[in-house]
Amino acid sequence: MFRTIGVIAGSLFLALSVHASQPAAVPYHFTGVRVGGGGYVSGLLFHPAVRGLSYARTDVGGAYRRDTARGQWVPLLDWITAKDENLLGIDSFAVDPSDPQRLYLAAGTYTTPQAGNAAILRSDDQGRYFERIDLPFKLGGNELGRGNGERLAVDPNDGRVFFWGRAMPGCGAATTMARIGRRWTASRPWPPRHPPARATPGAPSPSASCSWSSIRPVAGAASRRR
Numbered sequence: 001m002f003r004t005i006g007v008i009a010g011s012l013f014l015a016l017s018v019h020a021s022q023p024a025a026v027p028y029h030f031t032g033v034r035v036g037g038g039g040y041v042s043g044l045l046f047h048p049a050v051r052g053l054s055y056a057r058t059d060v061g062g063a064y065r066r067d068t069a070r071g072q073w074v075p076l077l078d079w080i081t082a083k084d085e086n087l088l089g090i091d092s093f094a095v096d097p098s099d100p101q102r103l104y105l106a107a108g109t110y111t112t113p114q115a116g117n118a119a120i121l122r123s124d125d126q127g128r129y130f131e132r133i134d135l136p137f138k139l140g141g142n143e144l145g146r147g148n149g150e151r152l153a154v155d156p157n158d159g160r161v162f163f164w165g166r167a168m169p170g171c172g173a174a175t176t177m178a179r180i181g182r183r184w185t186a187s188r189p190w191p192p193r194h195p196p197a198r199a200t201p202g203a204p205s206p207s208a209s210c211s212w213s214s215i216r217p218v219a220g221a222a223s224r225r226r
Helices: 002-021 082-088
Strands: 041-046 054-058 063-067 072-075 090-096 099-107 119-123 131-134 152-154 162-165 173-175
Touching: 041 090, 054 090, 099 152
Parallel strands: 090 152
Antiparallel strands: 041 054, 054 063, 063 072, 090 099, 099 119, 119 131, 152 162, 162 173
């Protein structure tokens, strides 16, 4: 009898000990970890009509929007998976001067044979969600000329139209009348004014004859590109 009571008491003690050792349930909060390096900020972009609305692009680490209230940069491309990592190099970006919600990213890190084609990432909510529009060519967001300027520009008089100066010999701007950018029309190419730079002798040149695009607003009419 005493042995039975001892076994029951011991089992009860162990059960109470295990129960007491369980930690209290607490909510988890997941966020990014600051690495403190790993690439260049190759461009900054400020919306011309909204104070404090700014973006940053990097050569290998995606794009960011400035959160002025918290004093932080918010990553916009953390949703990209490993199979699409080539889209983390942002070659150029643009905002719509007439609509502060719209953001366009020209995504593509390398133009090497093993790299995939580039894409235009389009957002209607300042980069919280994106629509991906694949391009039939590559971009070099982490190649020579990545910090020269923005090749992508949105018409301030018509947000359905934007211009793209391709990073290739013979600059050809492309326009679209489709609001989501699915239809491209190539303009006449311009011959390069300077010999293209090369990273190494004999290597294919990734530099662009079009380093940047700028649009001259014309009141009441479609703008002219420069």
